[in-house]
Amino acid sequence: MSLWILGLMVAFFAFVSFRWKWPIGIGLAASALLGGLLGGTPLWAGEGRGLLRHLVEGAFVYIDPMLIMASAIFFMKCIEDSGLLSALNLRILRHLGRSPFWLSILLAAFVAFPGLLTGLTTASVLTTGAIASVPLIKLGMDRRRVGAFIAIAAIIGMVAPPINLPVMIIGGGVDMPYIGFTLPLLLLCIPTLVLSSLWLAYPSLRGVDVTPVLAELDDGPWQRHGVKLLLPLLVVLALMSGPRLFPGVWPSIGLPLTFVLGSVVALVSGDRVRLLRAARGATHQALPVMAILVGVGCFIQVMTLGGMRGELVIACLQLPDWLLFAGITVSMPLFGAVSAFGSASVLGVPFLLALLGRPEIWVGAGLSMMASLGDLMPPTALSGIFAAQVVGEPNYLKVLRHCLLPAALLAAWALVVILFAEPLSGFFAGLFGGV
Amino acid sequence: MKRFHPWILLALSLLICALTARDFLLQHRPDAIVAGPGVTEQRRLSEWMPELEGTRGDTEVYLLAGADTTGGDVLVLGGTHPNEPAAFLAAVLLVENLQVSHGRLWVIPQANHSAFSQTEPQEAHPQFFHLPDREGGERRFRMGSRLSNPLDQWPDPEITVHHPSGQSLSGNETRNLNRCFPGRREGTHTERVAWAIRHLVDSEDIKLLIDIHEASIEYPVVNAVVAHEHASDIAGMAVFNLAMEGLDYNLEPSPKNLHGLSHRELGDHCAPLYATLLETANVIQGRLRGKTSEAVLLSGDDPCYHDAGEIGMNRVHYPEEGIPFRQRVWRHIAACRELIGSYSMMHPEAPLYISGFPEGTVLLEEGCGPYLMPVP
Structure with missing residues (x-):
């Protein structure tokens, strides 16, 4: 059994990160190095048998998400400079500010929207999340609570149809086609979106007088540029949704290029964008998270190399039946500390097999929500970290604290769907003639 | 952060890159596959699709033709997923040992050649495995990835939309050859490879396709012959004969609603092709596996799978000694032999007669060595 090595890796990571204040990414990579050496792998050996090859290989696993987040943050900086952000804030407040009930729900749906199309929380948090955060903060909502509102809406966007990557990953592991998931995923997402958005936003927005806030906001960019100001957002939304709406006709160019093109359009659509400052700001913001992802990649590679990953999965599956569901509810979001997609692949597939x-379809949908909650789990906590950055909160754990209750609601609802998959499937099959 | 001076970190990173670059570059070197006495022609896949020439998608196609070529044509694919090493090695053994007297046998041991040039991040697989040859030397083979190298196809879309069915799959499946059939001439790198294979099947009038794979022990379709509905009789007869030999195989129908797989798409688009696929149980692919190493790859013995067996997660019997590489290779060879035999029996007007199949007793006792030729 090599789980003791994993214990030492975690302890070492906690020590260097909290005691010595090492950056999280470096702490993770260092603990991976330690774990690999303890597992008996030499630092360097021919034909790629050394630990260094594994660390480098593991570090590359998140290269695509890293490019997405860097380009998305750059895009946000550009539309902030161009004046698009402030124009959108004003319009959201003008039209919805006097109805806190609808403002809460519709803003949550707005935040979730890019997640529906891309299956990524970062796409939601860094685009529509950043747009929605400003009016909420202007209305006096606590910025940490706003961060939680964005992070939770983004998680729901990740789970919602038409694109749910964790369920595709789980399905891919058992040759289950991505067909028939729309209804279960909607049932998972709509009630949780309504309840969590009302829980987080409504109490703070109720009774707020929006008039002085509206008077404060500058509508200059809109007066100067008009509808042209919206072009970067429209370009990004079109490039994101085109491949889904016209598959096979409209090629997918990838999210990084999508955001870069949106940024290029922002250069000519509104006020002057200070390009170098935007790029430096985006890099500064993205770099610590990129370092975490590199560290996590090293960590999980060493876990796999040393057998800790398999032993962990076996330990979860060995739980007695009555504890299996508790194990799912705890282990899948926890494994998200490594990656939500990793959780879907490493735990989601065996759990689905155990529940054959x-x-x-219903069980897979429920498991995908459990896995998606991993995007709230430190140290990666992509949804939480970026939501904290968007609202200007330096300590993302303070944002995550506000996520606890809604996240528990999401987990509980996913568990209900898994536990009652049989009657739910039967009921909706009767209602709609099969799902 | 001040503890870590940026220049020191940069210097350290460059040092690590320099040390490890050699390992990664080594995996770009082609494997040596020796053309056996039965090989009559050595061709390239780009002959069926010139656009592949000069790319990593181009791969060796071995033709073993009998003196009488009026018989049937059979195509064997190995290395569709290069992280399934017994599938690749079984195809190599066919190339190096078989002799055809009637009909033509086509073998592509590295169907997704691009995917041999990388291992998959987070899987911690060894880059190579080593086997003795018949003269006591050593042969080195690459352990690749399930997916084409991103150097050949990147970036992945968020969602893969299969052509022509429109089925959605997760983004990285766009680089999975066995989700890209029947392929597209103007498509992605992997779709073009799939299209070239399909074109070979069409233009060479292939009658039977055997796509060799491996799967993890917890995977529902394992130790199985998967057959398109056209091929169910031939596959059923082969499974029966294998059972008589003591090799238990499940006969699995090719799912009609899961697109992109060779047996489904080539069976549909290249009718009257008999399209089949083989699976053996390989621990090193599994999510439940313990320590990952070349030794486990070859021994197939993993304590975690014994634990998995106790909680009912294994889909096949997992014996005390594990499921060694040599046994998996033998199962594939035997299944190929029986599928070809069943085809020949059902089509006496165009049979394929082959000799020189590696013997089960030798493989199981001595391993693959006696059947691997030394590299000249």
Whole structure:
């Protein structure tokens, strides 16, 4: 059993990160190095048998998400400079500011929207999340609570149809096609979106007088540029949704290029964008998170190399039946500390196999929500970290604290769907003639 | 952060890059596959699709033709997923040992050649495995990835939309050859490879396709012959004969609603092709595996899978000694032999007669060595 090595790796990471204040990314990479050496792998050996090859290989696993987040943050800086952000804030407040109930729900749906199309929380948090955060803060909502509002809406966007990557990953592991998931995913997402947005936003927005806030906001950019100001956002939304709406006709150019093109349009659509400052600001913001992802990649590679990953999965599956569901509820979001997609792949597939016999589509949908909650789990906590950055909160754990209750609601609802997959499937099959 | 001076970190990173670059570059070197006495022609996949020439998608196609070529044509694919090493090695053994007297046998041991040039991040697989040859030397083979190298196809879309069915899959499946059939001439790198294979099947009038794979022990379709509905009789007869030999195989129908797989798409688009796929149980692919190393790859013995067996997660019997590489290679060879035999029996007007199949007793006792030729 090599789980003791994992224990030492975690302890070492906690020590250097909290005691010695090492950056999280470096702490993770260093603990991976330690774990690999303790597992008996030499630092360097021919034909790629050394630990260094594994650390480098593991570090590359998140290269695509890293490019997405860097380009998305750059895009946000550009539309902030161009004046688009302030124009959108004003219009949101003008139209919805006097109805806190609808403002809460519709803003949450707005934040979730890019997640529906891309299956990524970062796409939501860094685009529509950043747009929605300003009016909420202007209305007097606590910025940490706003961060939680964005982070939770982004998680729901990640789970919602039409694109749910964790369920595709789980399905891919058992050759289950991505067909028939729309209804279960909607059932998972709509009630949780309504309840969590009302819980987080409504109490702070109720009774707020929006008039002085509106008077404060500058509508200059809109007066100067008009509808042209919206072009960067429209370009990004079109490039994101085109491949889904016209598959096979409209090629996917990837999210990094999508955001870069949106940024280029922002250069000519509004006020002057200070390009170098925007790029430096974006890099400064993205770099610590990129370092975490590199460290996590090294960590999980060493876990796999040393057998800790498999032993951990076996330990979860060895739980007695009545504890299995508790194990799912705890281990899948926890494994998200490594990666939500990793959780779907490493734990989601074996859990689905362990639950074969229940309606797989419903169980898979529920498991995907459990895995997606991993995007709130430190140290990666992509949704939480970026939401904290968007609202200007330096300590993302303070944002995550506000996420606890809604996240528990999401987990509980996902568990209900898994536990009652059979009657739910039967009920909706009767209602709609099969899902 | 001040503890870590940026220049020191940069210097350290460059040092690590320099040390490890050699390892990664080594994996770009082609494997040595020796053309056996039965090989009559050595061709390239780009002959069926010139656009592949000069790319990493181009791969060796070995033709073993009998003196009488009026018989049937059979195509064997190995290395569709290069992280399934027994599938690749079984195809190599066919190339190095078989002799055809009637009909033509086509073998592509490295169907997704690009995917041999990388291992998959987070899987911690060894880059190479080593086997003795028949003269006591050593042969080195690459352990690749399930997916084409991003150097050949990047970036992945968030969602893969399969052509022509429109089925959605997760983004990285766009680089999975066995989700890209029937392929597209103007498509991605991997779709072009799939299209070239399909074109070979069409233009050479292939009658039977055997796509060799491996799967993890917890995967629902394992130790199986998967057959398109056209091929169910041939596959059923082969499974029966294998059972008589003591090799238990499940006969699995090719799912009609899961697109992109060779047996489904080539069976549909290249009718009357008999399209089949083989699976053996390989621990090193599994999510439940313990320590990952070349030794586990070859021994197939992993304590975690014994634990998994106790909680009912294994789909096949997992014996005390594990499921060694040599046994998996033998199962594939035997299944190929029986599928070809069943085809020949059902089509006496165009049979394929082959000799020189590696013997089960030798493989199981001595491993693959006696059947691997030394590299000249």
